[in-house]
Amino acid sequence: MIQWFPGHMAKAIRQFEENVHLVDIVFELVDARCPFSSINPEVEKVSKNKPRLMILTKADLANPNVTNQWISYFKNKGYAAISVDSKNNTTGKYITKVVKDLLKDKIAASKDKGLDNKVIRAICVGVPNVGKSTLLNQIVKRRAAQVGNRAGVTKGQQWLKAGNELELLDTPGILWPKFENEEVANKLALTGAIKDSIYASDDVALFALNFFRQHNRDGLIKRYRLSEEDMELSDVDLLLKITKNVGMRDDYERASMRLILDSRKGKIGPFTLDSVDELDKEN
Ligand SMILES: Nc1nc2c(ncn2[C@@H]2O[C@H](COP(=O)(O)OP(=O)(O)OP(=O)(O)O)[C@@H](O)[C@H]2O)c(=O)[nH]1
Ligand SMILES: [Mg+2]
Numbered sequence: 001m002i003q004w005f006p007g008h009m010a011k012a013i014r015q016f017e018e019n020v021h022l023v024d025i026v027f028e029l030v031d032a033r034c035p036f037s038s039i040n041p042e043v044e045k046v047s048k049n050k051p052r053l054m055i056l057t058k059a060d061l062a063n064p065n066v067t068n069q070w071i072s073y074f075k076n077k078g079y080a081a082i083s084v085d086s087k088n089n090t091t092g093k094y095i096t097k098v099v100k101d102l103l104k105d106k107i108a109a110s111k112d113k114g115l116d117n118k119v120i121r122a123i124c125v126g127v128p129n130v131g132k133s134t135l136l137n138q139i140v141k142r143r144a145a146q147v148g149n150r151a152g153v154t155k156g157q158q159w160l161k162a163g164n165e166l167e168l169l170d171t172p173g174i175l176w177p178k179f180e181n182e183e184v185a186n187k188l189a190l191t192g193a194i195k196d197s198i199y200a201s202d203d204v205a206l207f208a209l210n211f212f213r214q215h216n217r218d219g220l221i222k223r224y225r226l227s228e229e230d231m232e233l234s235d236v237d238l239l240l241k242i243t244k245n246v247g248m249r250d251d252y253e254r255a256s257m258r259l260i261l262d263s264r265k266g267k268i269g270p271f272t273l274d275s276v277d278e279l280d281k282e283n
Contacts, residue, residue: 012174015157016125017046019169024103026052027095029126029135032062032083034187035070036274038127040176051102053080055095057131058191060085061264063215066272073276086131092138096166121167127193128152128173136160136168145170149264151195183207187273192264196257205256206235212268213238219269223262 020026026047030038035056044052054074059067067083074081080102084091100107103120110118124132128151137143140162146153151173160168175193186207189199212220213231220226224242233241243255262268 009175012172013042013046013176016043016123016171016174019123019157020047020050023050023121023123023169024106025099025120025122026050027055027122027124027132027135028052029055029057029124029130029132031127031130031191031193032056032059032067032070033191033271034273035074036279037184037187038130038191038193040125040127040174042174042176043125051080053082053098053102055135056081056083057086057126057135059083060087061266061270063270063272066275069276070272070274073279084135086134086138089138091135092141092162095135095139096162099166117164119167120165121169123169123171125171125174127175127188128195129192130173132173133170136170139166139168149192151193190260190263190273196260201253201256201260202239205239205259208259208263209235209238209242211273212263212271216269216271219267223268 026043028039028043028047030036056062056067056070062083071081071083080098082094082098084094099120099122107118107120124136126132129149133145133147133154137145137147137160140160144160145158154170154172156172158170160170162168173193175188185194185199186204188194189196189204190208209220213235217231221231224245226238226241226245230238230241239252239256239259240250242259243250243252246255246258248255248258263271
């Protein structure tokens with residue numbers, strides 16, 4: 001079982017609470033591969049009545065049809081919601097435009113008061129590794145914030161400036177307290193929101209295999225040179241087969257990590273772990 005909520009996560013929520021009144025808008029980042037599982041319910045509570053923009057990141061790694069379904073889902077709930085690929089250099093400009101549009105009344109009101117250049121302030125929050133710093137770097141058009149492909153890169157809050165019109169507050173990733181749902185934990189681990197050292201890679205790999213054989217069957221077969229017969233094996237036996245096929249003999253833990261990293265790099269194909277239909281069925 002994954003150990004949740006180290007002390008610095010509590011501190012991050014507290015810091016968010018302390019700073020939210022300084023900003024005009026909250027960027028709430030969720031991972032497009034698991035938009036529902038990566039929502040932090042604390043953010044809504046703490047943001048109170050600040051405008052919020054839900055941003056589904058890493059859309060390039062997610063199933064585009066399901067991403068569209070999630071965007072519709074969030075819009076129906078009254079959120080402003082968009083999806084982005086922060087590797088794309090046009091993303092910064094796009095976000096700036098969306099934000100100005102969302103805040104147009106506020107900007108017009110400050111113009112009426114004779115303030116020609118209202119500085120828009122935003123705070124960016126989300127689970128670790130969701131792409132907060134990468135997105136903000138795109139908006140400010142330089143590598144102002146450190147980024148890295150592991151959970152927990154940003155350690156403290158940092159203001160970034162984009163010209164004289166935007167000020168952006170980057171924050172450390174937040175995982176929320178009392179999260180006991182094993183499936184959610186597996187999804188967050190597979191997509192990289194949880195430090196790799198604190199979960200069992202074979203558990204997460206088995207979860208991934210079970211998902212991919214249903215949803216990315218061809219990608220799985222191709223990546224690991226599997227046969228139709230192999231696809232009849234149990235998840236555990238399939239993992240052992242993959243371990244052999246990638247030349248790792250019986251080191252299935254190392255093979256598990258390979259499978260996890262391959263899926264994060266998109267080598268098995270785009271995928272989305274959370275389904276809108278399933279959520280609708282539950283409610
Ligand atoms: N493919 C893809 N990769 C992305 C995208 N956005 C971010 N990344 C990658 O995801 C990894 C994490 O990005 P960061 O910006 O450091 O994430 P963060 O949310 O700031 O993470 P913490 O500071 O650890 O909470 C990096 O390797 C980025 O290159 C995206 O839209 N698409
Ligand atoms: Mg960061």
